[in-house]
Amino acid sequence: MPREKYQAINDTIRLYQLKNMTRYLCYLANVSPSGYYKWLQNSEKQAIREEADFQDYVLLKKIYDASKGKVGYRGLYMALEELLEIPMNHKKILRLMRKFNLYSKVRRANPYRNLAKATEIHRQVPNHLNRDFHQTEPGKVFLTDITYLQYRGGQTAYLSCIKDVATREIVAYDVSTSLRMEFVYRTLKKLEEHINDNLHPEAIFIQIKVFIIHTQHFKNASKKWDYFSQCLAEETA
Numbered sequence: 001m002p003r004e005k006y007q008a009i010n011d012t013i014r015l016y017q018l019k020n021m022t023r024y025l026c027y028l029a030n031v032s033p034s035g036y037y038k039w040l041q042n043s044e045k046q047a048i049r050e051e052a053d054f055q056d057y058v059l060l061k062k063i064y065d066a067s068k069g070k071v072g073y074r075g076l077y078m079a080l081e082e083l084l085e086i087p088m089n090h091k092k093i094l095r096l097m098r099k100f101n102l103y104s105k106v107r108r109a110n111p112y113r114n115l116a117k118a119t120e121i122h123r124q125v126p127n128h129l130n131r132d133f134h135q136t137e138p139g140k141v142f143l144t145d146i147t148y149l150q151y152r153g154g155q156t157a158y159l160s161c162i163k164d165v166a167t168r169e170i171v172a173y174d175v176s177t178s179l180r181m182e183f184v185y186r187t188l189k190k191l192e193e194h195i196n197d198n199l200h201p202e203a204i205f206i207q208i209k210v211f212i213i214h215t216q217h218f219k220n221a222s223k224k225w226d227y228f229s230q231c232l233a234e235e236t237a
């Protein structure tokens with residue numbers, strides 16, 4: 001390859017501090033002197049461009065680090081507009097981000113929030129419990145919630161559980177690797193087995209993170225109960 005020969009000639013001249021040997025070395029390498037000088041000129045220009053790119057990268061990196069990586073090329077462009085008299089072209093910002101591996105961090109979607117949007121979480125109902133968690137009658141007030149745990153390389157395990165407020169006992173639970181409603185139904189089925197047809201006449205069923213209870217299937221499965229959903233913070237439970 002001519003480029004490799006040009007590089008070898010240039011390295012030889014620099015290493016041994018040779019003078020007036022360029023044409024002879026080009027003759028030995030079977031390349032034209034004009035081609036070597038053109039390659040040398042382009043190499044110098046490339047070195048200047050690389051240095052300029054690095055200086056621009058340093059500036060972008062400061063903004064990127066200040067934003068903790070949560071900024072894309074548009075955010076960098078707007079930040080540079082305030083810092084520079086002549087803002088950097090957005091195409092150049094994109095090129096430098098790819099060249100120096102500056103990738104914007106994208107927050108992963110919260111599975112609770114996605115499910116809440118599909119289950120009418122905004123609907124409000126009367127506050128029958130009024131945050132009175134000091135119950136003395138077992139089987140009267142139940143709390144249910146779903147939590148999750150990341151494990152083994154980003155996989156997620158979901159836990160659906162139901163708690164008796166009076167006894168503080170977890171009376172039913174089920175574990176799943178997905179947020180499909182089936183595992184919530186299994187939890188409800190286990191609660192029915194626990195109650196064994198001895199349902200309290202004033203039973204209240206409360207969903208702490210309100211989204212499951214608004215689905216039609218859940219309503220059908222629990223329609224024989226007098227259940228109420230209330231938007232409560234986890235700490236209050």
